[in-house]
Amino acid sequence: MSKKLPVVSGKETVKALVKLGFTARLGKGDHVVLQKNYRVFSVPLHKALKKGTLRKILRQAEISIGEFNACVVL
Helix, strand or coil, X not given: CCCCCCCXXXXXXXXXXXXXXXXXXXXXXXXXXXXXXXXXXXXXXCCCCCHHHHHHHHHHHCCCHHHHHHHCCC
């Protein structure tokens, strides 16, 4: 598995995290709130997420980059 972060949109990130078992609901404005057990965080629906933003989302979700790359459909 590649350890490199892909360039993805917020919508693609939400789809990948839903595949990994998270539930999604609308947040305020252009954000989606994701939840799985005690982990709750939001994902902005931007056209391209910055690397630091995506890294922080994955850290909050407790998902490795390899797991995320396996679920992302580009």
